[in-house]
Amino acid sequence: MDQLDIPKTLLKWMEDFVEKPNPLLRNWSPCPYARQARIKDSIYIASGQNPISDGVSAVANRLWQKEVVIFYYDLNVWSYDNFTQTIAQLNEFLRPHGMISLEDHPDDTEDVNGVVMNFGPAALSIIQETKKLNDAAELLYQKGYYSGWSQEYFDKVFTNRQAPNANVHGIRQN
Numbered sequence: 405m406d407q408l409d410i411p412k413t414l415l416k417w418m419e420d421f422v423e424k425p426n427p428l429l430r431n432w433s434p435c436p437y438a439r440q441a442r443i444k445d446s447i448y449i450a451s452g453q454n455p456i457s458d459g460v461s462a463v464a465n466r467l468w469q470k471e472v473v474i475f476y477y478d479l480n481v482w483s484y485d486n487f488t489q490t491i492a493q494l495n496e497f498l499r500p501h502g503m504i505s506l507e508d509h510p511d512d513t514e515d516v517n518g519v520v521m522n523f524g525p526a527a528l529s530i531i532q533e534t535k536k537l538n539d540a541a542e543l544l545y546q547k548g549y550y551s552g553w554s555q556e557y558f559d560k561v562f563t564n565r566q567a568p569n570a571n572v573h574g575i576r577q578n
Contacts, residue, residue: 410476410526411449417523418442428517430552437540446471455487455505455529459494462531463501471536476526484511487527494529504537506530517552 423439425431433439441447448467452458452475459475467473477487491507498504508514508528514521541562544550550558 407451407476407478407526410451413525414449414474414476414523414528415442426519428519430548432549434516434519434521436544436549441471444471448473450475452477452529455490455494456497458529459498459503459505459531463498463503467531471532473531475529475531477529479510479525479527482509482527484509484527488512491529498531499534502534503531504534506532514557516554516557 418438419442422435423433423442425433448470450458450473455475455477461467462473462475482490487509488507491505494505506529508521508523508530510522510524510527512522553561
């Protein structure tokens with residue numbers, strides 16, 4: 405896929421998949437907050453070159469004024485292992501700024517009850533404010549959103565999301 409088509413493809417994927425209730429997810433959409441963020445034009449999407457320099461730039465340019473900052477990366481350049489390691493390094497920089505990058509790479513299948521959550525055509529670095537993300541996750545947890553998730557996948561998603569002194573009471577299922 406041509407990298408120039410990714411933003412349009414990403415928004416269409418959000419509308420057609422991420423925002424739609426799915427019976428395999430107990431009629432929840434994969435991301436219950438995506439539609440509102442998209443409609444409010446609160447998502448910044450850009451082609452990325454290197455997740456670390458892109459994340460540093462996002463902080464320096466105050467891109468977090470958008471609810472979600474998404475950088476997309478060419479799969480021919482970014483293998484899963486290299487991408488994941490780079491996102492982990494980026495998160496070391498972002499954490500003190502109250503931010504986190506969630507990675508999405510199609511070579512790391514994210515399966516919830518038979519629903520593959522990955523975007524597919526590109527690797528994604530999805531940057532958000534940690535507190536807002538955790539607060540939203542807490543509300544979803546209280547409403548039972550995660551009850552159909554396997555413990556293994558739940559732990560994988562939330563392992564690196566904890567910020568020092570974060571107020572995330574219900575998210576941990578320990």
